[in-house]
Every structure is written in C-alpha cells, then in structure tokens.
Amino acid sequence: MGDAHAATVAAAERAFLARLDGGCQVPMGCHAELRDDLLHVRGVITDPGGRPCFTAARVGPPETAPELGKAVAELLLRLGADAVLAALAHKT
Template sequence: GASLEQLPAGTRVGTSSLRRAALAKRLNPGVEIVSIRGNLQTRLAKIDQGVVDVVLLAAAGLQRLGLDAQVAEYLDPERFCPAACQGTLAIEARADDPAVHELLAPLEHPPTAILAAAERAFLARLEGGCQVPMACHARLAEDGLHVRGLVIDPSGAPLFDARKVGTASQAAELGRGLAETLLRLGAGGIIEAQKRLAAGAS
C-alpha cells in the first residue's frame, strides 16, 4: 500500500519501460529496477513468485480486467510524465481510399487528434523510440494547449524538462519546438548514448 516515494531502499520494482524505470529512480533513488516482460497477468505474477515487490503498469489495463483493487497508487502525469501518445487509440487506412476515410471520419475525436499531433511531433524531432527514456504530455486548457516534454538518464539524473503553451492550431509546431528546446539544453547527449547502447546490444 505504500506510494512509490515511500518504498524502502532495496525494494524491487518491475518494469520493461526505460522511461518508467528512470522516473521511478528519480522519485525514489533507493529502489532496485528489475526488467520484466510478458502480458499483464504474467507481470503481476512476478510479485507472487518473489521476483519483484512492486510492478509499474498502465492503470487502464488493470481496470479493464477488474483488478483495480491491486493498484497501490495512481501516478499523476505531473510527477510521472507519460510516454508520447500513451493511451491514444488509432485506426490506419490506405491513403488512397476515400471511401474508407469517409467511413472512419465519425470516429475521430478532434481534441485527442490535437494532443497526438503535438506529442508525435515531439517524438519525431527527437527520433526517439523505446530505447530512450523520454516522455511527452499535452493537455488542452482554457488558456490553450500545454505541452510538456522530458528526456531523462536511465539512472534518474540528469533530467531535461521543458514546457510550451500555444494554440491548438500550433500543436505540431509546439511539439517540435519543445523537442528543440530540450536538445539545446543538452538532452541530445542522453539520446545518443542510449542509441549507442541499443545498437551495441542488438
């Protein structure tokens, strides 16, 4: 029942996400990160098997399976910035198929499309993938579109964090601009180091 920040030193925290691992170390440097993979039930079973003490998971998956009672803490996006487009559902269609586009049009959710445009532009500019601990979170408010992005070393430090505010029509521009800001601050060093590590492991 303890929060992530309250976990005692040496607590084994299971996750396959470099972003989640780095942010967990940022919030609680004493935890030990254990890499785990598999579906949701497989990861939860690692607790019963004694492999880990805690797992970091997307709450939506637990809620879908009616496992809310197993959630010890919901991590706020402000403290634990999510991955770009986390939770966004997308449908792909052939570019040259207007009939299918017309059928799919009513399913589009314009506010989500705006948020996704900002977050995808951020990711595209940084050329980030799952091998780099980075995060981006866009939200619409009364005063405009707020976009936050960060790049963090796997150890939890250093952390490069920046924000931009603009209009919904500037979504992609804000995302790209935010990425540029982080690169100017020095985030490129972490990105390149992680890409070299990933290339060496493959």
C-alpha cells in the same frame, strides 16, 4: 474529450517523438493537454539512471500543435538532452 481534442494533443505528442526519433527504448515522454483554449505541451528526457533529467514546456494555440511538440523537443536538445540521446545511441 472529442475526436478533435484527441487529434490535437496527439499531433503535438507525435511531433515531439518524431523530432527525437523516440521509441520505447528511449527514456522520454511528452504530454499535451488543452486548457483554457490553449495547448500546453510538456516534455522530458532522462538518463536511464535518473540523472540528468531535462524538462521543458511550451504553450500556444491548438492549431500549432505539431510546432509546439517540435519546439519542446528542440528546447530539450538545446538544454543538453542531446548528450543523453547520443550516449544511448552508442549503447545499442
């Protein structure tokens, strides 16, 4: 794995976290990897109790890494993860 590879996957993961204002107190994660010349991005947001748990994934060209990361975050919000994040925001 070279520097360009690391920069590509990091760009997707950072865009995911930036869209969700993710920090270390929020139960969410993103993983990006290059396979077969495509970037695979998976994201998860879960309630601290484990349920509900929302997952989403997108695949696209590596040069669209930030857009893919943001798209995964947006999809999670549309699936209902916004309610988990709102509930956590009220607790802090």
